Amino acid sequence: MTTTTTFKGLKLAALSLAAGLGLSAAALAQAPTSQLDAIQSRGNLQICTTGDYKPFTLAKDGSYEGIDIELAKSLAKAIGVEPRFVATKWGDLLNDFTSGKCDIAMGGISVTLDRQKRAFFSTPYMVNGKAPIARCADKDKFQTVADIDKPGVTVIVNPGGTNERFARANFKQAKIELYPDNVTIFAQILAGKADIMVAESIETKVQEKLNPGLCAINPDEPLQYGEMGYLLPRGDVTFKAFVDQWLHLAKATGEFAKIYDQFVR
Structure with missing residues (x-):
């Protein structure tokens, strides 16, 4: 290998490296900000x-x-x-x-x-999966989706979230009642205006404490993984x-x- 050939090879390598660095800089310059x-x-x-x-x-x-x-x-x-x-x-x-x-x-x-x-x-x-909550007197009646999905059962849900989505996907015979206030919705069950609600298991545990007479149903074994x-x-x-x-x-x-x-x- 001659000196001229070696020089040409080094020059080409340097040009290639510079081109690569240039492309990297351009890519960094065009990267979207977070x-x-x-x-x-x-x-x-x-x-x-x-x-x-x-x-x-x-x-x-x-x-x-x-x-x-x-x-x-x-x-x-x-x-x-x-x-x-x-x-x-x-x-x-x-x-x-x-x-x-x-x-x-x-x-x-x-x-x-x-x-x-x-x-x-x-x-x-x-x-945190989906679990039912109902009046304690009705707890044994609503152990499964099949138990809930029956004519004459009213399921209350807050609109727009995954609670409504779960209800519409799983309850075809039960009546689905929309109630827009997610804070006072559990009082509707106590008042007898609905039979049951299906919500996140942790929420049913909290609402059970806040609303004597309501019982979370199998919150540690939810109806759906989430x-x-x-x-x-x-x-x-x-x-x-x-x-x-x-x-x-x-x-x-x-x-x-x-x-x-x-x-x-």
Whole structure:
């Protein structure tokens, strides 16, 4: 190999390396910014929440409380910004989120494939399936889906969420009654205006304590497997990675358990 040939080879290699570095720089320059950058620049984390789903989110006296409200505050602190809660309804939740009204949606949101088509989910933070709740006197009557799905049985649901979806998918003979207030809906069962509601198992446990005369039915053996997570912007892997890591640390350090116990135990 001659000196001239060697020089030409090194020159070609250098040009190739420069071209490769140029392409990398261009790719980096064109990479989309993360919502995390916008949140830090703005100075607040905008959180969509329904405020009607105890123990996760409850609007009270002009503010919010619940498991996911405290966790939202923790997430905002981890980012270094202030939390700002944005009111929404279950029927509007996905549209409000995808239209840019908030950076994240929190508050007992079930992971579903339909929602996954339009948004990212954080890693699930809780397994929480569907379980019935009824007057204690009727508890033995409603042990299974088949027990509930009978003529003469009225199933009450809040519109727009996975509770309504579960009811419509599984109850073809029972009457499905829509009731728009998810806070007072359980009182309708006590008043005899409905026979039963199917909700997240943790919610039925909480409402059993709050409403003497109502009994959660097999909440530890739910009728349907379910997971809960936080809605995140579709395609934003940077923001999702941050939220997932924060959630991992919240669980590993005991912060998550402390907040959970505050509202459930």
